[in-house]
Amino acid sequence: MLVIKILNNNAAFCVTDDGEEVIVSGPGVGYNRKIGSQLKLNKESKIYRVKSDKEQISDALLNIPTELLEISQEIVEYAENMFDKKISDILVVVLADHIMSALQRQQNHLVVPNLLLEEIQALYEKEFLIGEWAIGLIKERLNLVLPRDEIGYIALHILNSGENINSAEAVQTSEVVAEIIEIIEKNHHYRLEKPSTQYNRLVTHLKFLVQRLNKQEQFIEKTSNSTYEFFLKENPSLEETINEICHFLVTNYKYKLTTEEKFYLSIHVNKVIEKGSNHF
Amino acid sequence: MLVIKILNNNAAFCVTDDGEEVIVSGPGVGYNRKIGSQLKLNKESKIYRVKSDKEQISDALLNIPTELLEISQEIVEYAENMFDKKISDILVVVLADHIMSALQRQQNHLVVPNLLLEEIQALYEKEFLIGEWAIGLIKERLNLVLPRDEIGYIALHILNSGENINSAEAVQTSEVVAEIIEIIEKNHHYRLEKPSTQYNRLVTHLKFLVQRLNKQEQFIEKTSNSTYEFFLKENPSLEETINEICHFLVTNYKYKLTTEEKFYLSIHVNKVIEKGSNHF
Missing domain, CATH: 2.30.24.10 (CAT RNA-binding domain)
Incomplete structure (x- = not known):
């Protein structure tokens, strides 16, 4: 040896x-x-x-048609430009390998739904845009239209290969979410059960809320004031919590919740706060 | 040449x-x-x-400590057992490379939040369990506790490397979602704008609903009947749609929506149905 x-x-x-x-x-x-x-x-x-691993990877590389390696290289360069950051070289091969499988699925008329598609689009906008661009490039070069789900898979590859490229925004989002959870726990003297279905749904709602906050987008009011008022009357302990969250968001992020947003938030908070009733 | x-x-x-x-x-x-x-x-x-690509990958491979390659190999084998299916060899290297970065982030006290964590846990349960197992293995072998976010990143690597390993469930989920969307569009004579923020929120809600359906889980009732009734009185056009969705789920999946689930559904449907008001 x-x-x-x-x-x-x-x-x-x-x-x-x-x-x-x-x-x-x-x-x-x-x-x-x-x-x-x-x-x-x-x-x-x-x-x-x-x-053997190295050989297998070399083989995998050899089995990928040049054209796909070139396309993959272009996608990685596009992503690097978008993030102004170098991305791991492994991604070129991983992505080319992925595109090859996607084309095979396409030939077999097989669609593998991406259940995270809508969430990626909302929470990782840049990665999603790169995925959309990639699908366009594949259409142009290979005259093949991949299903929308593939946008999500390509976006996940980008996200996973350079996780910290978008970190500032992700850190802010998770900090705001954590602060709101703290307000809820403090006001209701109850440590939320994590993870639980209800807790996860609340967090999903809050992440989407922070996305709107970052873009200073508002819900268009569709629910009338009266439904929210009715709901609060039935669940009076929520009002103070919602008001405190409103105050926190206005003070720190200049973001004013609409009545509709308060209504949704109160529904989600209502689901997590009563000890013992959020299990199944 | x-x-x-x-x-x-x-x-x-x-x-x-x-x-x-x-x-x-x-x-x-x-x-x-x-x-x-x-x-x-x-x-x-x-x-x-x-x-050069091959060399870079070989170099990447050489720079990964043996211990991490071994851990990565074990995670891939665990996943292969769980899915009863061979996973691409590239994953061993990709995952080992990922774990190496995760350890570096750990040393620098850097947490990169994974904004998809709750959604992965709900929608890709098996991949999430593998991620949890992997974190446990890393703790055992390296005496290092990685943050929960890393469970999500490892789950995404698993998901992305063998996308069709879990496809039957994903196909069913997206089919049920599509059928419900169709009921909504037919009843309100309105083609929903896709993608839009409201549409994405509705789809997220429906995907979680199908997860509950698959497990025959129910929401515990927390909202009173009266709030739902109040809401329907204010938005009478929703009632027929919700009833039809209920009928569809009972007939095809023996899943009965609780009042609470009807209430949430009606809120989400209300947000997408009125033409011209769901843009910003």
């Missing part, structure tokens, strides 16, 4: 007597070791046959 | 005189061509230097 690269104190890249490339890990394997030296295995050594 | 593998009629894998591995594409490049034959380039030939 010949050492050809030291990875760290406890791991080294080696070549076996049969010429197979392996990674050997174990206490002290890489410590003070010279490249080209012989390595003896002991009981604690673990051999990781990395070669 | 020596041909070493034919990809298809219009592409071949070659080695240049400098020994560089490239893919050459162009009309007829691979047609009737023998391996080992000389290829002359012309104006239409495109050379794709695939080697």
Whole structure:
């Protein structure tokens, strides 16, 4: 077993007597070791046959038609421009591999619904736009119209490969959500059960609310004042909480909730606040 | 330029005189061509230097500590067992690369919120469970507790790498959603604007509803009958639509909506049905 690269104190890249490339890990394997030296295995050594994985990936790469690699490269460059940030090279291959599967599904008239499509569009707008652009590019180059669901899958690949490219907005969104949850918990002296179906629905609602806040969008009023008033009369403990959330959003984000938004918020809050009744 | 593998009629894998591995594409490049034959380039030939990508991926692979590759391999095997299906080998590397970034973020006390966390948990339960299991494995092996958001990122990697592993359920969900949308459109003689914020919110609500339907879960009643009745009195055109949706769900899925579910549904439907008022 010949050492050809030291990875760290406890791991080294080696070549076996049969010429197979392996990674050997174990206490002290890489410590003070010279490249080209012989390595003896002991009981604690673990051999990781990395070669097969590498070969499989190279094969995967070879099986992807050039045209798809080029398209994938263009999508990654488009995304890099949009985020003004370098994205991991692995994405080119992953995306090309994905497009190849998408084309195969298309040929077999198989649609795999993307259940996160609407949420991605609302919460990860840029990634969704890149997905839309990608679908357009594929149509132009290959004369193939992929289903809308594929926009979502491509957007998820972008999101997953450079998770922190959009982090400032995501951090703000989750901070605002956390503050509102705190107001609810404080006012009702009740620690919300997390995760639970009701809690998750409330958080989804709040994330969408913060998106509107970021764009300073408002719901168009459709529900009359009277329904909200009726609802509050039936659930009087909600009023103070909603008012406090309103105050928090106006003070910190200059965002004024409409009656309709207060109504929705009160419905969601109502579902999470009563101890013992939010289980099933 | 020596041909070493034919990809298809219009592409071949070659080695240049400098020994560089490239893919050459162009009309007829691979047609009737023998391996080992000389290829002359012309104006239409495109050379794709695939080697650098492959090298970058091999390098990426080499830079990932063995331990992480092993953990990643275990997660993929766990997922394969859960879905009883082989998952693309690329996932092992992608996931190991992801875990490495997650550990770096952990060291820098950086949390990148995952805004899709609650939705993944509700809509892709199995993938979420695999993510949870993975976080547990990482804790056990590396004594590091990753934030909950990472469950969501790992789940997305699983989802994205084998999109059709869970397709039957996803297909059913999107079919039920489509049928309900159709009932709404037919009853109100109005083609819903897609995508729009209101439409997306309605679809999100319906997807969660189908999840409850699949599990035969019910909302615990918290809103009184009277609020729903008050709301219907104010918006009388909704009643028939809601009743028809109820009938559809009972007949086809033996799922009976509670008053509370009818109330939420009617609120969401109300937001999308009036032409001209759902834009901003």
